[in-house]
Amino acid sequence: MSDPAPIKPSLVRENLQAPKANDESRTAVKELLLADYLNFSESFWKNEQTGETRVNWFIGIVTAAVGGLIGLTTADNRPTGEPLRMIFIVTLVALLAFGIVTLLRMLKRNETTDGYKKDCDRVRQMFRVYFDDDSLLRDYHPFGKKSGEKSAPRKRGGLADTVVTINSLIIAGLFAAWSFPFGEGSALNWTNPRLRIIYIGGPIMFVAACLIQARGIRVRKAKSYDPGSVHGITDWIAQILGWSDIKDGVDPKPTHAGGIVFRSNNVRVEYLLVGPKEEIGEWIFPKGHIINERNEKPWEAAVREVQEETGVVGKHICVVGSDEFRARDEIVRVEYHLLEAQPSANQSEKRRKAWFSLRDALASLTHLDNQELLLHAERIRAAIFGKERN
Incomplete structure (x- = not known):
């Protein structure tokens, strides 16, 4: 029988603790979760609305400033020559500064939005584990992704991309204002070489500004995803210009491997x-x-670590999923594999261990994301071996 497609729940957590089955009041826990879910949902939508309002303000200010510059150039008593150039340059520099701040705020808004989505996802996970005995919420994914999966990349054309485009137009306008022959009698003569420079250089500046800002956005995402990946302004500039081998944080390789080990006696x-x-x-x-020095594969590391820590020899079945958490100053990425325990005479161990039924294991696991992984592992095991849960 072919293995089912890997299911990869992945949570970024800071010591997320799961409530135990012997809590005094399940009702109080449920009410707290509902209140938290409502708070996260309201904060999510308010954060989205704040971002839209900020971009609308930016667009309005840019429109008013451009209209003012156009009106200035057509006025009867308009300045000419270098004074007019300086007015254009100062105005566009001020707009660009405002645009950069707006872009940074939009990126922060996107990070906050993703955080609220993860918070809501954690609440739904706890409901599935502790209050959804009939698995009614198993396929409930209101944000368009399965619980614990990484969020899909944002689609192009969003508010941040709108700000990037406007900033690029401002930069191209700055180049044109710097190069335009203000005060010359042949300023609008198509044969003027300075106009040719603007026609060629303006689009180039626009495209370059778009690419640099897009690169900067990816670097910021990599830094927020793994703070150890970018160190200071030098690495940040090198990464933007493509001189660094720092990755963008997309689908990173696991640093650790773990085993979800089961045994069965047909009962x-x-x-x-x-x-x-x-x-x-x-x-x-x-x-x-x-161990990357040995070119060790994740499943091989999982089998090795299980045997070293518990003395149990495991037969590899398939990938279950992944977990992600911060330990001190690094991001730990763990890929978990389903292993079937094999008979072994050597049962030496480094850590205390115990075997649990599925229900007892769910109640005993300290971290909520481990419980979600165990539920996925049990579904895969039942599908492969045709045995019911216990």
Whole structure:
């Protein structure tokens, strides 16, 4: 039987803790989650509206300024020569500064919007795990993506792209104002070489400004995704100009691999969890670094780490999904694989371990994203081996 397509939930979290099954009041937890979901949803839409208002203000100011410049050039007592050039340049520089600030605010608004989407997704995950016993919310994805998956890239033509286009037009206008032969009698003569420079250089400046701003947006996304990827203004400029090998943070390779290990005796299916000795109440999946120097594949690292940490030999079945979290100053990306425990005489272990039924494992796992991964792993296991959950 062919393996099902990998399901990849991925959460960026900061020690996200899951409530335990023995909480005193499930009703209080549900009410808190509903209140949080409502707050995140309202904040999401207010943040979107604020971004639209900011762009509308920018467009209005640019339109008014351009209209003023046109009116100035057609006035009877208009300035001529270099004074007129300086008026154009100062006005366009001020508009460009305002445009850059607006673009940065729009990028911050987009990051905040993505954060609210993730917060809402966390609440829905907790509802699925703790309150949706009939799996009614399994395929409920209001933002157009499956729970935990990375958000799709934003479509072109959004508000940030609108600001980029206006900024590029302003930069092209600055080039034209700097090159235009103000005060010359042949200023509008098509044979004037300075006009030819504007005709050729203006479009080039527009395209270059668009590309540089687009590159800067990708660098900002990479920095927000992995703060260790860009260091200071020098690396930022090098990355924008393409002189750096820093990646844009799109579909990064996993740094760690982990195993979701199960065993079955045709009556009961159990899953393997581990925990540090000093934290008796913490239970997680075994995982560890991928050894890139050996060209180790993620599934090989998962099998190796499980055996090193627990003494259990696992047979690789398939990829389950991925998890992502911040540890100190680095982003840890873990790819989890479904493993079937094999009989083994050597059961030496570095960490405490225990086998749990699916229900007990869900109640014992410390982190919510691990619970979501376990649910996906169980669905895959049941589809491959044709066995029901327990």
